[in-house]
Each structure stands twice: as structure tokens, then as C-alpha cells.
Amino acid sequence: MPSIPLLAAEFKQSIGATLNNPIDLGFEAPGVGKITIAFLASFTNKNDMQTHFLAPIGRLLQEKPDCNWETLLPVISQEGRIERESMEDAADDLLNGFAVIHLEGSARTYSFDAHQIVKQPPSAPLVERTIRGPKISLLEDINQNILMIRKQIRNRELKVEGIRIGSRSQTKIAVLYLQDVANPQIVAEVHRRLNRIEIDGIADSGYIEQMISDNHWALFPLTQSTERPDKLVAAILEGRVVIIVDSSSSAIIVPVTVNELYQSPEDYYFPFWFGVFLRIFRILGNNIAVTLPGLYIAMLGVNPALLPIKFTLATAGGRIGVALPLVVEILFMEFVVEIFREGSLRLPTPVSQTLGVASGIILGYAAVNAGIVSNITLIVSIIAAIASYSGPNYEIGLSWRILRFGLIMAGATFGLYGLTIGGLIILAHAAIQNSFGVSYLSPWAPLLPMGLIDTVFRRPLWLKRRFQIYQPIDQNRLPKKGGRGNP
Amino acid sequence: MKDARTPELLSPVISPVNFFALLLVILLGLDFLDFPYEAAKTCGPNGYWPLLAAFCLAALPLILLLVLMRRRFPNQNLTEAAPQVLGKPLGLAGNLMFLGCFVLWLILAIKDSSELVVAYFLNRTPVWAVSAFFLIGVGYVAVNGLAPALRLAAFVLIPTVLFRFTMQIFALQGLKSAYLLPLFARPPLDYLTGGAFMANVFLPITAIFLILPLVKKNPGNGRASELAIPALSAAFIAALSFLLGILGAIGSFGAELTPRFAWSEFATIQQINIPFLVLEQVGLIFLVIWITMFFVAVSFYFSVVARSLGRQFPGFNYRWTVAVLVLLVLVGTLLFPDAITAHAMFTLFRRWLMLPVFVYPWIVYLVALLRGVKGKFEG
Amino acid sequence: MGYIKVNREKSQGKKVKKEFRFKLHTSSFTLPIILACLFTLSGCWDLTEVDRRTFVTTIGIDAIAPGETSVMVQIPLPQQMLPSSAMGRGNAPGKQFSATKVTARTVNDALNILQTKTYYELVIEQNKSIIIGAAAARQGIESLLEYFIRNPKAPPQALIFVAPRHTAGEVLTFEPVQETLPGLEFTGAAQSAAKYDRTYFTSVGQFMSRAFHTSTDAFAPLIDLDEKEGMYIIAGLAAFNGFQLAGELDMEETQMYGLLSGLMKAGNLSLTLPDNQILSLRNVKGRTKIQVTAPSVEGESSVEGTPFFTVKVNLSGSLSELAGEHKEIKPADRRRLELSMQKVLAPKIGRVIKKLQSFNSDIINFGEEFRIKHFNQWKKHQWKDIFPKVPFKVIVTTKIERDGTLR
Known part of the structure; x- marks a missing residue:
């Protein structure tokens, strides 16, 4: 297990590398670069950070510019404080909504609970209603939407990439997928098409949907839009790519098959x-x-x-x-x-x-x-x-x-x-x-016999394989033992 | 090849399962519902033996040749290999003859099926409208490359095959086993003649020669079993369905009445009487299923013929070839003055003119064997 | 935060080439074109609304003179078919059909002329039954049935009836007390055919297949009218020689035929035993084996050259009535009853076969057995010539399976 680097710059780089440089990874450095606080912006409230960490530490630093852990720790609450000595553990803490404090020259870090209270309570889905399953729908804020997914997939392999589209609107777009599952060709294709978009502004994810569609004249939807976070989570776990657009309460899932459009998350919640x-x-x-x-x-x-x-x-x-x-x-x-x-x-x-x-x-x-x-x-x-x-x-x-x-x-x-x-x-x-290179009638055509299990019938949850439909690079749903698995 | 636009759609990789689906659908789709005619005509109550003969005479040698051809020409299809083997002019002539037979066959098949539709579905609708409507649909599938036809075949496979077998089993309700006995009523030569006349039911296998290099599991992995097992099982299942058709027709009408029907296999299905079913007649539903399979099979034929034809002449565009082919076939179907001529010609054509289609691939292979010509490998 | 601004200048150059990989372009216009074609092509050659069609449910055929056929069709009146509460437009139950008749040379002609009598298109796609008058049946019905087989619109499931004592026209105009739409009720009767043992139904297709086959003959149920009580009587069989009506079997003979042919699946049988006991069985099932002994000397076409038939009828059923027996039935009694049943049944069955031989109507599959077992011999004979003369022997075995609630 990699140990924690002593220098602040190295620490930043290292933690970024461990988490695959997610866009919501943020750093605060009170004390002229000596102390570094790492946090995931989607979890953390800026105000809380200011009042609970930055302000007291700043005051402390004014008093004692040459501080060490002994002087630093009493300033911050003891509750939920964990000492970490490896980079892996520290990174996992971040994924759990903790903030990590690093002190230059020390091979230890401390993790503090900095969980953000959700600002706007999510409402129940309007269109895709179900009897069972979570009664929340996506919000118009991209960070909160990423948070909803992160809360359900606390895995380092979850890659969150961001670009801005719209020459005037500069709308934030996030692309989420599991790095070790989603087919890199499909991911590359998603990026290629997103980069190709030339538009002045994006009012809703519907714009993006049409701009990245394979065939603009098709009568069928060639991308799947949903307002349910649980659908996004299931899609990511299957190795598909999720595109979240800021200020839009529906996200896009690609690739899609016609079979997929007849599946409700509810099917899997019921026996x-x-x-x-x-x-x-x-x-x-x-x-x-x-x-x-x-x-x-x-x-x-x-x-x-x-x-x-x-x-x-x-x-x-x-x-x-x-x-x-x-x-x-x-x-x-x-x-x-x-x-x-x-x-x-x-x-x-x-x-x-x-x-x-x-x-x-x-x-x-x-x-x-x-x-x-x-x-x-x-x-x-x-x-x-x-x-x-x-x-x-x-x-x-x-x-x-x-x-x-x-x-x-x-x-x-x-x-x-x-x-x-x-x-x-x-x-x-x-x-x-x-x-996105996947046949729309898959798994019926071309015929993928294993994939047919999840068509008229429902995939039993104990089945540990991913189907070939979306060409995942890892067909095993459970990560291998000893690999970079669950935090 | 000018159409570099949609390479995946024009030359898709066909996995063994999809190959099985394709072969089964085209075998069942192109049976024209009248083969008990040949069976009963040549062998009377023993119509099932010629089917066995046809399976041995046509299906097995063709599947064997598929495997042999793939071994010799792993990256070329028949029409690409022929000029290399027979020399350019002779190969071109052979290819045109081979593909021409298919075109003629399509013309007769579409004429025949349109007559079937006009007889049972649409009495007053002119035949040209029925054929044109059908060809619009087929053209739409074929113009988009080979993959749509393959996907359609895979998509319709399970429901149509299941339904077809269910209906054929229901059609056995009027079966009188006495009509099928005694077991050997005819001299053995009759069975062989019948087998030769019925060989055309396994003819669709020859179309696979045109897409042979695409049938593979992974690129570079070309074992014979990948080809032979799906082909054999598809041919076997199709033969089972044909057997049910013959048993149903001869078993419920007798050997004398069966050849009087224009579409005897369908006439058997038309007899089905299920009192507690919601529908009064299930025969027309069977026809719907058959049209579905026929549509897919014809789309596939259009696609492969246009694909191979386009490659014969440099500068031919695939889409335009399909369009011209569709028009050609439409005009061809309109040329027949009446159903009687068309039906008689169709029967005769399937009996005799299909010989070249069987023999040509064998000639290409045997000449290649004698001259020691081998196909190019990867790249 | 980490959102990357796209550098457009770089990607622009390569774009045009790669774009085609996932696009389908022009072909995508084809679907709208097809849809547009559908709208403009709408010739609607075959579209006739359901209320502008006249459905024929029953066809009656009579022979008036040679070459003259009288055809009558029964047409249900749709406005009478509505449930009476349907938005106040239904009527009180009354006569639900009309019957109309024309005379012409062929069925096709007749239906054509009938078209002039009805406002709307006459369709026979829903035809349920064909009733043939005895005179027409005796003249031969091959040409009549040819129409129903050749016409793809005529359903081969339609049932055939023969009216022995009335003309088909009388049967069709008859207004029964029970049924409101007789044509349909006949089908209902045939659907519950398992319960019948007084007649056996046959469809056009089945009739054709039996009549066309050289070694079999066809049969059809008889339909009669009980004018006093206003009811149909469907009982007895018409036996055909080829396509010609050869004779009739009455109810009891039909039962024997049911045993002989194996058509009786769950019949009822009442017999008067030699000692005047009356014995009734229910759930009677007949299973018959016909054995053929081929002529011993080949080539001789004399009487010795004809085959000999052994008919083994196996009958089983449950006891439902046994008048005159007041004591407990023991296994020995069962044996005695079975034996006396055999004694009664064998001559009865023999008489039916004799009768059919006199009609020259082989509806009992003698010819089939001969053809299958001795194909080479069969080829030498004209079956129709030898059938009336073939010798046979009837062996009956009976079995009483249950005795009901009484011991």
C-alpha cells in the first residue's frame, strides 16, 4: 500500500491519481501550502468547510505559524476523527464524504466527517413512477446529481469526467462510468461526439441527446433519458455511460437497446x-x-x-x-x-x-x-x-x-x-x-443467447455475469479478490 | 467497394448462433408451402422418403462444401474465389450465371408469394400492388446493408419458428396414419427422383457461399465445427418442419388429393379447427408468420446478391445495385401474365434450373483442388 | 472545477471523415417516404366495412333438375345480434336471420345471382355449414364441393349435412324454437361432438379427403326436422359411394358404425339381451382391429382371390342401467353379461357391414387395411368392384369396466 507523501504538492497529485482525477475533487490550503485539506466538492458544503475548518485553523496559524499535529488537532472536533497512514485509506475516506487533512512533512493524515446536508430535497419522480424503489428524482444541480450516484457507488473506479459545452452557456456536462467495466471504445465515442457538438447554449439534456444520437432521423430514441438516480446507478454498474447535464433534471444513458426501454428498475426490486x-x-x-x-x-x-x-x-x-x-x-x-x-x-x-x-x-x-x-x-x-x-x-x-x-x-x-x-x-x-456501436435490437439481434435472459424474463440477481450487449471489458459483476475493489 | 460508409452494416461478423438463426429463417422462409406436391406426386403415400433423400442429396453435400470452401478460401467468398480459380472471364461468367439464377428465383418466388397473398388475403388488390409493397419493404432492408437482414432474421427466429412448429403440430389433428402407409409402396428409384425434385427446399444453403468469410466466432479462429454445427442443426430443424408439412398434407388429404392443391402445406394448416380458440381460422395467422420469414429471407437474398454483384464490376455502388435489382425483380414479376404460367414455371424452374446453383460451387472447389489454388490469408 | 473546455479548432479537421461511421444518412429518409407512399397508395381495393358485408353462415344446395341447382343462403341480421342493452339500439330477440334462394347451374352462379338480392357484398368466409338435399347428394356433389375447395375464401372447416326427407331449402327456412341462428348452432353441436354417438360430423376438407381417396368413402350426418316441436334432429349417417349418396344408416346403425370405426369415444349403448334383460352402458368406447387375409393363390381373380376380413371389435364401458337383475353382480355375472352382449352385438355389427356393402360405400376402412397390408394384391384389384362381395367375420369382445353405485 502506498504511503502518504510528505510534500503537499505530491499529496495532491497522489490523491488525485488514486481517485482518477475526478472533477469534484477540491483542495484547500490554509497556512501557505503547509496544510492541505482534500475533499470532494459534491459531498462538502463550502460554508461548513469555512466555519469548521478554515477559520479555526487560520486562527491557529496566526498564533502558531509553526504548527504540528499536536497543536492542530485540538482545534478540530474529535468526533469522527480517523488517523490514516496509507493513501488508499485516505482516498476511501474521501469517497465516504470525509475531508482529509494533510500536514506537510508528516506521513499521516486525519479524516474528518464533512458530510454535506442536502440543500434541496429531491422530489419524487414525475414520469417514471414506481411502486417500489427510491422515490427521488434527479435535481437540476449537477453536483447534487453526482452526489446521488456517488452515494450509491462508493467505488474508486467510478470515473467522473467533465466538459463544458455551449459557446455562450458553458453548460457543465459530466460523464460517469466505471473505468474497469465500461468499454473504452464506447467511452471514447461518447467523448468524440460530445466534443463535436457546436451550439451556443444548452437548455436541457434533450439538446445533447439529439446532438449525440447515431441517426437524427430515427423514429426511435437512440439514447435513454431518465429522471431516476437508481436507473443511472444500475446502468453504470452494467458498464454503460451516464451523461449528466447541469440544469437538467434528466440524465442520458448510452448506449441503449430497445429491450432496455422496456425495463423498469422496479422489475428488479420485486421478487x-x-x-x-x-x-x-x-x-x-x-x-x-x-x-x-x-x-x-x-x-x-x-x-x-x-x-x-x-x-x-x-x-x-x-x-x-x-x-x-x-x-x-x-x-x-x-x-x-x-x-x-x-x-x-x-x-x-x-x-x-x-x-x-x-x-x-x-x-x-x-x-x-x-x-x-x-x-x-x-x-x-x-x-x-x-x-x-x-x-x-x-x-x-x-x-x-x-x-x-x-x-x-x-x-x-x-x-x-x-x-x-x-x-x-x-x-x-x-x-x-x-x-454507440451497439445494435438497437440487441440481444435479440444479433442474437446473444445469454442476453436473452434479461428480455422477457428478468435477470435473476444472483447471476454474477454482465451480458455482452454493452460489450463490457469486465464480465464479472463482482470485482476480483485482491484487486481494486470495494472501499 | 464504394460504400465505405457503413462497413459494419455491409460486412458484419456473423457469430455461429446468428448464422444458425439466419440459415433456419431462410430455409423455412423459402419453402413456398407447396413441396408436398413433389413428394406426393413422385412417391404417393411415402412422401417422407424423398425428403430424406433430398437431405442426403442436397443439404449434407452443401454443408460439407461450406466447410471445405472455408478451409480453402478463408477470406474470400465464392464469387471472389471463382475468377481466381477458373480464370477471369470464365469466373465472371460463372458468377453471373450463379447470381442470375438467384435473381430469376427471386422473381418467381415473389410472383408466387404475391399470388398466395392475393388468393388468401386480398382478392381484388392487383398483384403488382402486392409485389410492389413487398419490394418496398425488402428494398428498405437491403439498401441498408447486410446487417439489417441478419438482425431481422435473429429477431424473428424464436417466435416464428415456435409458432410454425406449433401450427404444424396442430395440423396433424386430421392425420390418418393409413394414408401414409404402406411404408414402401414405390420402387426405390422413385424416392431418388422425388429427392432430386425436392432438393430445392435445401437450396437456400447455397446463399451462404456468398457470405462465407463473415461467419466466424472471432477473427482468425476458423474451426470447421463453428460452421458445420450451426448449419447442420439449422438444416435438421428445417427438415423436421418439412417432414411435419409432408406428414400433415399427405396424412390428412391422402396422396391423390395433395398434389391438387396449389399450396398444399398451407391447405393443411387451413384445415385446423380449434373450437376454443378466439379466432375462427388460424391458417391466415400461419400465413402471416410465413410472410415474415419470407420477407427476411428475400431481404437477405437481395442484400447478398447485390453485394456480390457489386463486387463483380468495379464502380458499382451497393445501394444503387440494390435499387436496380428491386426494380428488375418488380418488372420481372409483372411480366408473368397469369398465376398458372407462373406456378408451372416455378415448379419446373425449381426442379431443373437449380442444378447449376448446386453444381457451380462444387466445380469451383474441385478445380481449385486440382489446380492447387488457395485463398489468401489475413490481410 | 474540473470541467474541460472543448478545443474546437483541433477536432474540426478530422470530423467530416469519421462522421460517416455511425450515421446512416440518406437511407433514413426512406422510412418517411414509405409512410408517405402508404398514404398516397391507399387504393383500398379490398376495404369493405364490416357493416357493408353480408355474411353467409349456411348454404343449402338442392337439385331441381339435372343441371339445375337451387342454392339458398342463410344470412344473419346484424342489428338483431346486439345485446339488447347496447345503447338502446338493440332489439328484443326475434328472428335473427333471413334466408333467400335462387336457382342456377352452379354454386358460383347462384352466389353471384344472390349478390343481386342483397345490398352488400356477399362473403362466404364465415360460412359454417353446407346442407345438401338428398336429391342433389344422390346426383353427386363433386362439382359442388369443388367450388368450396378451390375458392380460397371458403373455409374448409364448414360442416356438411345431408337432408334426407326435406330439401335443403326447407331446412334453412325452418325456424326452430331453441336456436336463434341455426347455422352457428350446428358448429356448436359439432364442437361438442365427443358427446354424440348418434351421428358423426365431417367438414368439407375431411369429406373431400375421404371421398377423393380410392380406398375410402365419405360419410356425412343427416339432418331432419321435427316440425311439430320445432326442432332439428341431427342423427344418422349418409354413406357416400365416391361423391354420390349411396344410402343411409339410422341411429342405431350409426352407433354400431361408431363402434366399428372407433369414432365412438364416450357413447351410450342400450341393448336388449337374449333373456329380455335391458342393459345400458355409458362412456362406451369402441376399438376395432381389422385383419385382412390375402388371397392364397396369386393371379386368380375369382372369389377365392378376394381377401377375407376379420373384424375384431373391442368395446368397453361403464354399466349405467340393468333392468331385471335384482341381485349383486359378481365377477361371474359380469362375465355372463359380457358374453350375452357379445352375442347381441356381433350380428348387429355384421348387418351394418352388410348394409354398407350393399351401398358399395366403404366408410369402414376395409380398403385401407387391404391396401396397407397387401399392397401388391390391392393393385391387382379394383377395390370398388370387390368390396360388395368381400367375405368377413365379426368378433366382438366386451368389457364392463365399472358398475356404478350399485353392487
Whole structure:
């Protein structure tokens, strides 16, 4: 174990090297470079540092400029004080939220608890809500977001790199990944693309997302955005790269596969079978959302041989008196649902409940009675609308909502055949996408048999391997014994 | 090669598992649902023996040749090796014949499948619209390189194969085992004839010659088993499905009625009657699954043919080759006046004209063996 | 803090070359183009709304004169199918179908003419059953069924019925008390076919496959009307010789046929034993083995040259009724009952085979057995010529498996 260097400059360099030079590593040097206080800015409050350390030490130094540990220690509280003689231990203390004091000429350091009290309490996630799991979402402050991750991954291999993007805004961007797990090629690609960005200002991480996407014209999200810190932690542990943008409450995870967009952190918090159950219904729900209106029109308009005769006849009976043709009717309902969806977003909270009930129930009833739509069409479009929210990712839900219209047209023109070819074209569109060199349909395509465990089924937590999907350089989830492992 | 833009998409590395997926999907996708015709026509109730003969006559030699070719030309595919082996003009002519057969085959296949779709799904829709819609989709996959077709194949593999087998097993519900007996009703030569006529069901394996150097686990690790095991298992599973198709068709219709159906394998599926299923007919769902596999297989063919064709002539752009090929095939399908001609030609073509496609790779290999030509190694 | 400001000047030079590696450019426009095509291409050649289609659920076929066919279709009325509470638009249950008839030369012609009588497109994709009048069936139904097999829209699952005493038109216009949409209820009956032993159902596909095969013949259930009580009677079998109706089996004969063919899976059987005891069995299952003895001398086409058939019928069932027996049934009694059952059953089954031979309708798979076991002999004979004359022997073995709650 490396010992603690005697010189202050060496100490700074050494501690920086041990922690892989994170951006939030800070130093204070009261006493003209003799005393060095190292701390991680994301953990530490500047004010506390000033009042509890810098001020008393400064006063002490005025009295006794030639101080040693015996004179220095009494100034600072004894509680939580730990003596360290190796660089490793000192660095680990930093990761635990301690500040480390070094005195030039001494091979010892002392660690003090300098944990910061969170300034702004994180709120519960708005979009990605879950029943189980932490109820916090990311904040708009980059340091606090880094802290949320650091609190869960206290590992030296967690690399935190920063750049500033935006010629006028100079927005802070942090790139987080596990150095010994994430594929260096993917990390290099992330940096290459971030460095390529030419823009005057960044208002939200959405800007970055689009600028680093593999294919700007893709209908599917080729990066994953999330507001949940636990998702970020899981992604980092899988060997993926997290990009946090200052003043944005959603972070970006790359690379991403379409499979990933159907996974909620909740799947892993519930016992195995519940996780599997949830996931199956989520995938089913999204499939319904895309195909149901198209299937409805294909089955009733073009190929009526498939549906049960009684159902077909009941539908035919229900449509008697409806003036609109089937295609127009379903398109009309889809438009109405989309407008409702957009409108209800802007509705002020106090009236949204009332108006929701009025529009949903009364309007639906009235529309059927007025002969504008038939009741089965109403059922189909409402089911499709609700099902499009069954996936945990909002962006891919948007993609499906657009593609649904394509499938309605394909179904109306070519029936079940059109639906098949239309579906295959959509699948092909997904198949030509890459996300940072990773196939978007992975692990289904190219087929990675081991990776299939975490698709419809859920990866059992006892499985100690990382899957090849994100090409991690370390496939073992547990660090090797004796290596640079857990602090 | 002008398209240096998307090297990963045009020349992806195909791992053994993905190779298996690809081969299985193209074998099952290109079976055209009418091979019990040949089986029942040549061998009556014993339609299953010619399948065995076809497996031995076509599938096994082709897989053997795959392994031999890879050993001799580890970094070249068939069309690249041929000019080196046979001389430039002869190699070019051979390659064009080989690829031309595929193009002709695609034309007939798409015509046949469009007729199938028009018969069962869309009565009034003109065939050109069906073919054009299909080719738009295929072109979109193929224009983006080889990888999308491979990925699609891997993606659809599990659901489609599972569903196909389930349906085929359900189709056995009307099976009368007496229709399949006695076990040896025909002279042995009939089985060989039937096998030769049915050999085309294993023909899609020949397309692998065009992408042979891409099939590997890691670069530089080229053991024969990496190629042979996936190829054999894919061919075996496909043969199992074909066997179910033949048993279902001859077992439920008898050897006299089976050849009367245009798509006898599908006619068997169409018979399925599951009273408690929500759907009245499951046959059309089977057709959806088959179209999915067919789409992927055709996309793959377009992609490999265009890729090899582009490399024959310097200056050919891959994307443009695909576009021209799509137009060519579309025009080709429109040239047939009626379904009867197309169907008869398709049957005849698959029986006889596919011989060159089987023989050409063997000629290239044997001449290479005699002249001692070997492929270049890495670099 | 540690945030690096990007040095743009340096990276700019290399950018253009590398960018293509991960981009797909022009091809990405293709998808919007395809979607746009979909909108403009919408010819909607096949789009006909479900309420603008007339579904045929049952087709009735009668022969009027040679070359003249009368076709009647049963069409459900969709507005009657709604649940009565559906937004106040449903009606009280009433007649749920209409039946309309035309005369034409072929089925296709007839359906074409029927199209003129209905406002909307006539579709047979949901056809459930085909009822054939006895006269038409006797003339031969090959050309009729050809239409249902060749037309890809006609479902091969549709059931075939033969109406022996009425025309198909009468069957279709008949308004039963029970069912509201008879065409569909027939399917329901066939779905619970395991419970039937008085008739056996057959679909178009099954009928075709049996009729087309040289060594088998097809059968179809008989449908009759009980006009007094307003009910259908589906019982008995129509035995076909090729595509022509050759004769009928009544209910009891059909039961024997069920035993013979193994179609009886859980039937009921009542027998009057020689000592006037009445014995009933439930869950009767018949398993039959047909053994063929080939002609001993090859080449002789005389009576000695025809094969000999041994029919071994194995029957098992549970006792459900035994009138006239007031004492405990012991194993010896069981044996006695079984033996007397065999004595009653064997001639009955023999009579059914004789009857079928007189029809020249081999629905009992004699020909199949002969073809499989003695293929070379079979090739020398014309099966249809020798079937009426083949000698056979019936051996019945019975087994009473359970005796119910009484000892």
C-alpha cells in the first residue's frame, strides 16, 4: 500500500491519481501550502468547510505559524476523527464524504466527517413512477446529481469526467462510468461526439441527446433519458455511460437497446416472478398500443374471416347508423385521443379532474349515441391510448404513437398482409439503428443467447455475469479478490 | 467497394448462433408451402422418403462444401474465389450465371408469394400492388446493408419458428396414419427422383457461399465445427418442419388429393379447427408468420446478391445495385401474365434450373483442388 | 472545477471523415417516404366495412333438375345480434336471420345471382355449414364441393349435412324454437361432438379427403326436422359411394358404425339381451382391429382371390342401467353379461357391414387395411368392384369396466 507523501504538492497529485482525477475533487490550503485539506466538492458544503475548518485553523496559524499535529488537532472536533497512514485509506475516506487533512512533512493524515446536508430535497419522480424503489428524482444541480450516484457507488473506479459545452452557456456536462467495466471504445465515442457538438447554449439534456444520437432521423430514441438516480446507478454498474447535464433534471444513458426501454428498475426490486409478470404485460401492452387500431381495421375491414362470427356480427350491428367509414372513424378517434392527451397536459390541476371525467365519459357516451363513432371503435382507441403508456420510457411511447398511424393505413390498404409488411418495415427501421456501436435490437439481434435472459424474463440477481450487449471489458459483476475493489 | 460508409452494416461478423438463426429463417422462409406436391406426386403415400433423400442429396453435400470452401478460401467468398480459380472471364461468367439464377428465383418466388397473398388475403388488390409493397419493404432492408437482414432474421427466429412448429403440430389433428402407409409402396428409384425434385427446399444453403468469410466466432479462429454445427442443426430443424408439412398434407388429404392443391402445406394448416380458440381460422395467422420469414429471407437474398454483384464490376455502388435489382425483380414479376404460367414455371424452374446453383460451387472447389489454388490469408 | 473546455479548432479537421461511421444518412429518409407512399397508395381495393358485408353462415344446395341447382343462403341480421342493452339500439330477440334462394347451374352462379338480392357484398368466409338435399347428394356433389375447395375464401372447416326427407331449402327456412341462428348452432353441436354417438360430423376438407381417396368413402350426418316441436334432429349417417349418396344408416346403425370405426369415444349403448334383460352402458368406447387375409393363390381373380376380413371389435364401458337383475353382480355375472352382449352385438355389427356393402360405400376402412397390408394384391384389384362381395367375420369382445353405485 502506498504511503502518504510528505510534500503537499505530491499529496495532491497522489490523491488525485488514486481517485482518477475526478472533477469534484477540491483542495484547500490554509497556512501557505503547509496544510492541505482534500475533499470532494459534491459531498462538502463550502460554508461548513469555512466555519469548521478554515477559520479555526487560520486562527491557529496566526498564533502558531509553526504548527504540528499536536497543536492542530485540538482545534478540530474529535468526533469522527480517523488517523490514516496509507493513501488508499485516505482516498476511501474521501469517497465516504470525509475531508482529509494533510500536514506537510508528516506521513499521516486525519479524516474528518464533512458530510454535506442536502440543500434541496429531491422530489419524487414525475414520469417514471414506481411502486417500489427510491422515490427521488434527479435535481437540476449537477453536483447534487453526482452526489446521488456517488452515494450509491462508493467505488474508486467510478470515473467522473467533465466538459463544458455551449459557446455562450458553458453548460457543465459530466460523464460517469466505471473505468474497469465500461468499454473504452464506447467511452471514447461518447467523448468524440460530445466534443463535436457546436451550439451556443444548452437548455436541457434533450439538446445533447439529439446532438449525440447515431441517426437524427430515427423514429426511435437512440439514447435513454431518465429522471431516476437508481436507473443511472444500475446502468453504470452494467458498464454503460451516464451523461449528466447541469440544469437538467434528466440524465442520458448510452448506449441503449430497445429491450432496455422496456425495463423498469422496479422489475428488479420485486421478487423474480413478479418482475417477469410485470415485464410480459408491459411488452404486451406496448404491442397492443401499436398494432390494435391497425389490426382492428384489417380484421373488420379487409379480412373478416378471422374474427369469431358472433363478434363480427355484433360489430356490424353496432356500426349501423354510424356515418363515418371505418378508416375515417378510427383516424378521427385517434386524433381526438391525441388532442385530449396534449390538452390534458396543459390543463390546470384543479380543473383537469373534472374535465377529464367530462371528456372521457360524457363525450364518449355522446359520440356513440350521436352516431359519430361506434362503441367498438371507441373501445379500441381508448385501449390503444392507455396501452401506449404501459412502457416505462416516454420517448418510445411517442414513437409508437406515430407509427400506429402508419399501421392503420397499411391495414386499411392491404389488410393483415399490409400489417405484416408494415410491422416488418418498422422492425427493419429498428434493425438498421445502432446506438454507440451497439445494435438497437440487441440481444435479440444479433442474437446473444445469454442476453436473452434479461428480455422477457428478468435477470435473476444472483447471476454474477454482465451480458455482452454493452460489450463490457469486465464480465464479472463482482470485482476480483485482491484487486481494486470495494472501499 | 464504394460504400465505405457503413462497413459494419455491409460486412458484419456473423457469430455461429446468428448464422444458425439466419440459415433456419431462410430455409423455412423459402419453402413456398407447396413441396408436398413433389413428394406426393413422385412417391404417393411415402412422401417422407424423398425428403430424406433430398437431405442426403442436397443439404449434407452443401454443408460439407461450406466447410471445405472455408478451409480453402478463408477470406474470400465464392464469387471472389471463382475468377481466381477458373480464370477471369470464365469466373465472371460463372458468377453471373450463379447470381442470375438467384435473381430469376427471386422473381418467381415473389410472383408466387404475391399470388398466395392475393388468393388468401386480398382478392381484388392487383398483384403488382402486392409485389410492389413487398419490394418496398425488402428494398428498405437491403439498401441498408447486410446487417439489417441478419438482425431481422435473429429477431424473428424464436417466435416464428415456435409458432410454425406449433401450427404444424396442430395440423396433424386430421392425420390418418393409413394414408401414409404402406411404408414402401414405390420402387426405390422413385424416392431418388422425388429427392432430386425436392432438393430445392435445401437450396437456400447455397446463399451462404456468398457470405462465407463473415461467419466466424472471432477473427482468425476458423474451426470447421463453428460452421458445420450451426448449419447442420439449422438444416435438421428445417427438415423436421418439412417432414411435419409432408406428414400433415399427405396424412390428412391422402396422396391423390395433395398434389391438387396449389399450396398444399398451407391447405393443411387451413384445415385446423380449434373450437376454443378466439379466432375462427388460424391458417391466415400461419400465413402471416410465413410472410415474415419470407420477407427476411428475400431481404437477405437481395442484400447478398447485390453485394456480390457489386463486387463483380468495379464502380458499382451497393445501394444503387440494390435499387436496380428491386426494380428488375418488380418488372420481372409483372411480366408473368397469369398465376398458372407462373406456378408451372416455378415448379419446373425449381426442379431443373437449380442444378447449376448446386453444381457451380462444387466445380469451383474441385478445380481449385486440382489446380492447387488457395485463398489468401489475413490481410 | 474540473470541467474541460472543448478545443474546437483541433477536432474540426478530422470530423467530416469519421462522421460517416455511425450515421446512416440518406437511407433514413426512406422510412418517411414509405409512410408517405402508404398514404398516397391507399387504393383500398379490398376495404369493405364490416357493416357493408353480408355474411353467409349456411348454404343449402338442392337439385331441381339435372343441371339445375337451387342454392339458398342463410344470412344473419346484424342489428338483431346486439345485446339488447347496447345503447338502446338493440332489439328484443326475434328472428335473427333471413334466408333467400335462387336457382342456377352452379354454386358460383347462384352466389353471384344472390349478390343481386342483397345490398352488400356477399362473403362466404364465415360460412359454417353446407346442407345438401338428398336429391342433389344422390346426383353427386363433386362439382359442388369443388367450388368450396378451390375458392380460397371458403373455409374448409364448414360442416356438411345431408337432408334426407326435406330439401335443403326447407331446412334453412325452418325456424326452430331453441336456436336463434341455426347455422352457428350446428358448429356448436359439432364442437361438442365427443358427446354424440348418434351421428358423426365431417367438414368439407375431411369429406373431400375421404371421398377423393380410392380406398375410402365419405360419410356425412343427416339432418331432419321435427316440425311439430320445432326442432332439428341431427342423427344418422349418409354413406357416400365416391361423391354420390349411396344410402343411409339410422341411429342405431350409426352407433354400431361408431363402434366399428372407433369414432365412438364416450357413447351410450342400450341393448336388449337374449333373456329380455335391458342393459345400458355409458362412456362406451369402441376399438376395432381389422385383419385382412390375402388371397392364397396369386393371379386368380375369382372369389377365392378376394381377401377375407376379420373384424375384431373391442368395446368397453361403464354399466349405467340393468333392468331385471335384482341381485349383486359378481365377477361371474359380469362375465355372463359380457358374453350375452357379445352375442347381441356381433350380428348387429355384421348387418351394418352388410348394409354398407350393399351401398358399395366403404366408410369402414376395409380398403385401407387391404391396401396397407397387401399392397401388391390391392393393385391387382379394383377395390370398388370387390368390396360388395368381400367375405368377413365379426368378433366382438366386451368389457364392463365399472358398475356404478350399485353392487
